[in-house]
Amino acid sequence: MMVPSTRRAAALRLMSIALAASLGCSAYAQKRYDTGASDTQIKIGNILPYSGPVSAYSTIGKAAGAYIAKVNAEGGVNGRKIDFISVDDAYTPSKTVEQTRKLVEQDEVFAIFLPIGTAHNQAIQKYLNAKKVPQLFVGSGATRFGNIKQNPWTMGWQPTNHAEAVAYAQHILKTKPDAKIAILMQNDDFGKDYLEGVMDGLGAKAKSMIVSQQTYETTDPTADSQIVTMKASGADTLLLLTTPKFSAMAIRKTADIGWKPTRYVVSSASSVGSVLKPAGFEASTGVISATYLRDPTDPGTQATKEYQDYVAFMKQYYPGGDANCCGSRILRMALKDDENGKAPLGR
Numbered sequence: 001m002m003v004p005s006t007r008r009a010a011a012l013r014l015m016s017i018a019l020a021a022s023l024g025c026s027a028y029a030q031k032r033y034d035t036g037a038s039d040t041q042i043k044i045g046n047i048l049p050y051s052g053p054v055s056a057y058s059t060i061g062k063a064a065g066a067y068i069a070k071v072n073a074e075g076g077v078n079g080r081k082i083d084f085i086s087v088d089d090a091y092t093p094s095k096t097v098e099q100t101r102k103l104v105e106q107d108e109v110f111a112i113f114l115p116i117g118t119a120h121n122q123a124i125q126k127y128l129n130a131k132k133v134p135q136l137f138v139g140s141g142a143t144r145f146g147n148i149k150q151n152p153w154t155m156g157w158q159p160t161n162h163a164e165a166v167a168y169a170q171h172i173l174k175t176k177p178d179a180k181i182a183i184l185m186q187n188d189d190f191g192k193d194y195l196e197g198v199m200d201g202l203g204a205k206a207k208s209m210i211v212s213q214q215t216y217e218t219t220d221p222t223a224d225s226q227i228v229t230m231k232a233s234g235a236d237t238l239l240l241l242t243t244p245k246f247s248a249m250a251i252r253k254t255a256d257i258g259w260k261p262t263r264y265v266v267s268s269a270s271s272v273g274s275v276l277k278p279a280g281f282e283a284s285t286g287v288i289s290a291t292y293l294r295d296p297t298d299p300g301t302q303a304t305k306e307y308q309d310y311v312a313f314m315k316q317y318y319p320g321g322d323a324n325c326c327g328s329r330i331l332r333m334a335l336k337d338d339e340n341g342k343a344p345l346g347r
Contacts, residue, residue, distance in 0.1 A: 034110060035108050035109075035110065035133075036108055036109045036110025036111070037080070037110050038080070039080070040080060040081065041076075041080050041081050041082070041083050042076075042077055042080050042081075042082050042083065042110050043082075043083045043085065043107060043108065043109040043110050044068075044082055044083070044084050044085070044109060044110060044111055044113045045085050045086075045087070045100075045103035045104070045107060045109035045111070045112045045113065046061055046064065046065075046084065046085065046086040046087070046112070046113050046114055046115070047086075047087055047088075047089050047096055047099050047100065047103070047112065047115040047116070047120070048060060048061040048086060048087075048088065048089070048114075048115075048116050049088065049089060049090055049091035049116060049117070050088035050090075051088055051090045052090035052091040052092065052218070053091055053218040053219060053243070053245055054091045054116075054117075054218065054243045054244065054245060055091075056244045056245060056271075056274040057091075057116050057139075057244070058088075059274075059321060059322070060114065060116065060139070061086040061114075062318060062320075062321060063318055063321060064084070064086070064113075064114060065084050065086055066313075066314075066317035066318035066321070067313070067317065068082045068084045069317055070313065070316075070317050085103060085107055085109060087099045087102070087103065089117075089120060091116075091117060091120070091218060092120075093117070093119045093120045093122075093123040094123075096115065096117065096120040096121075096123055096124055097123050097124055097127070100112060100115075100124040100127065100128065101127070104127075104128070104131055104133055109133070110133075110134070111133060111134035111135075111136050112124070112128060112133060112134070112135050112136065113136050113137060114136070114137050114138070114139050115135065115138060115139060116139035116140070117139065117140060117190070118140040118141075118142045118161075118188065118189040118190040118193060119188045119189045119190065120140075121135065121138045121139070121140050121142070121145060121154075122142070122144065122189060125144075125145075125151055125154055126151075128153055128154070129151045129152070129153045129154060132153055133153065134153055134155070135151075135153055135154040135155065136155050137155060137156070137157040138154060138155065138156045138157065139158075140156065140158075140161075140190070141156075141158050141159060141160045141161035141162075141163075141164065141193070141268070142156075142160065142161060142189060142190075142193050143160045143161075143162050143193065146160070158292065159267075159292050160193075160197075161190070161193040161194045161197060161266070162193055162194070162196055162197035162200070163197065164194070164197065164266065164267060164290055165193075165194045165195070165196070165197025165198045165200075165201060165241070165266075166197045166198075166200055166201035167201070167290055168197075168198065168201065168239060168264045168288075168290070169197070169198050169199075169200070169201025169202045170201050171264075171288070172202070172209075172237060172262075172264075173201075173202065173205070176236075176237060176262065177205075179209055179236060179237040179262070180209065180211045180233070180234055180235045180236050180237065181202075181209050181210045181211065181212075181235060181237045181238075181239060182210075182211060182212040182213070182214070182230035182231075182233055182235035182237070182238050182239070182261065183195065183198065183210060183212070183213045183214070183238075183239045183241060184214050184215075184216065184223060184226055184227070184230065184238070184239070184240050184241065184242055184246070184250055185213070185214070185215055185216075185239075185241035185242065186215070186216060186218065186241065186242055186243060186246070187215035187216060187217055188218075190241075190243070191215065191241045191242075194241040194266060195213075195241060198239060198241075211233045211234060211235050212229065212230045212233035212235055214226035214229060214230055216242075216246060218243070222249055222253075223242075223246050223249055223250055223253070224249070224253050227250055227253040227254060227257065227259070228253075228257065231254075231257060231259040231261075235261055236261050236262065237261050237262045237263075237264075238250075238254065238261040238262070238263045238264070239264045240263065240264065240265045240266065240269070241266055242265075242266065242269055243268070243269055244268075244269045244271060244274045244275045246269075247265050247266075247269035247270075247275050247279075248274070248275045248276075248278040248279040249279075251263065251265070251275070251276075251279035251280075251283055251284055251287065252278075252279045252280060252283055254283070255279075255280065255282070255283035256283075262286075262288065263286065263287045263288065264287075264288050264289065265287050265288070265289045266289065267289055267290050267291050267292065270287075270289035270291060272295070272297050272324050273322045273324045274322075296310070296323055296324050297324050310323070311323055
């Protein structure tokens with residue numbers, strides 16, 4: 001596991017700066033504010049799959065809401081409380097569009113914060129940029145969300161899916177140059193972005209090394225048949241370009257049918273709480289992944305004051321949350337900044 005970079009902390013601080021700028025000296029003097037900001041509050045919209053096939057990600061919204069409750073309890077942002085409006089899109093792009101329009105046109109939010117999903121953010125990107133509503137810290141690793149020249153009101157925050165996939169491919173070439181690779185991927189822009197990275201990373205060897213490529217839809221009940229087909233291909237390496245639910249099912253199924261390939265799981269689906277535990281720890285042993293966050297189950301992490309502050313926060317503000325789950329990890333860098341007096345949300 002890799003120690004997290006300061007990218008997320010910097011992003012949170014940047015949000016603070018952006019909010020402060022919108023409420024700057026001239027605004028105080030003239031009593032003129034951007035939509036969603038006033039003397040007393042700042043409205044922030046959030047869109048997440050609280051229902052549907054990837055509802056495991058809903059803990060992100062719950063954890064973010066809990067952290068914002070902490071910020072409000074400590075005075076808010078420059079004396080303004082954050083009105084956090086988090087809504088469900090069931091991981092359906094058309095619903096994402098509907099909810100975004102409601103947040104912007106009816107609720108009149110200042111920004112859309114951490115909307116989840118590649119196709120979902122793509123569906124609302126043009127609209128938000130046309131409206132000049134910040135699309136902040138997009139919950140997707142798609143490279144398109146870093147193109148600030150084309151879409152200046154959009155800001156991604158996590159390493160790209162493409163770069164992550166290239167790293168897996170390079171690791172395979174270094175450790176198992178004669179690997180026979182099977183790929184299970186989500187049949188949308190999320191999966192395609194990862195696939196492009198795998199192909200680029202393998203380069204000229206991609207055609208000969210990839211022996212099976214299977215897709216699934218997020219509405220499919222399982223991916224069992226795809227796993228069986230990939231095993232029959234003779235593959236000895238499995239790349240899971242999948243979301244948490246399907247990663248857990250795929251890991252479980254490979255164990256159930258006695259298939260033991262070298263398995264790679266993407267970072268967004270490597271949670272102990274929402275993937276490895278449901279799949280079974282014995283079945284998950286040996287899975288390879290990458291991360292840009294600290295693992296809360298790592299004894300080294302647990303020995304730090306940062307972790308103790310994080311656990312204390314969870315107990316007070318999100319007691320129903322799993323402190324070991326990936327979704328709640330969004331807060332740890334913010335808490336680290338609090339410890340250092342940086343006030344990531346501009347208290």
